[in-house]
Amino acid sequence: MTVFQRIKNLITGLLLIIGAVVLLTMPEDGFVIIAAFIMVSLLLMGLRYLFYYFHMARNMVGGKYFLFLGIFLIDLGLLTFSMTDEPRWALILYLLGFHAFSCVVNLAKGIQERHYGAPAWKVDTVQGIVNAVVFFFCLFHLRSPVYFLWVYCAGLFYSAAVRIVSAFRRTAIVYIQ
DSSP states (O other): OOOOHHHHHHHHHHHHHHHHHHHOOOSHHHHHHHHHHHHHHHHHHHHHHHHHHHTGGGSTTHHHHHHHHHHHHHHHHHHHHHHTTOOHHHHHHHHHHHHHHHHHHHHHHHHHHHTTTOOTHHHHHHHHHHHHHHHHHHHHHTOOHHHHHHHHHHHHHHHHHHHHHHSSSSOOOOOOO
């Protein structure tokens, strides 16, 4: 990881912590802020994939995947923007879908890594179990928006911690002789 990438991860982690603290201080406007954040991030990711497609992936095998993914993400971002009047159910579905998908992917990855004998299977399995617990917690508290705000902020804190730790982690440099 280059010095610029380390600084970028550190700044992003600090901004995520600041954003989570701001969201916790204003729970009544939290849903609108979260909806705006999700909308902007989906639109930017979609534009990034479209940019990647038009500059590089259109000449690759399977490059249309990036075109379709970019269009889908932009469409999902615009759908989120159109639902900003009542964003609660859209955000609840995003949060539930994210944790359900992450649970399945992490558990499948953990099982596959255990089969191959990789030492990281425990971390992926624990992350899958935590995502399952968060999914069921959110499923049982559908009527309370405060719990969703807490879960979203906890996810922001976790993401910030991972970015800050990775910014200070030493990485091995591979030399080819």
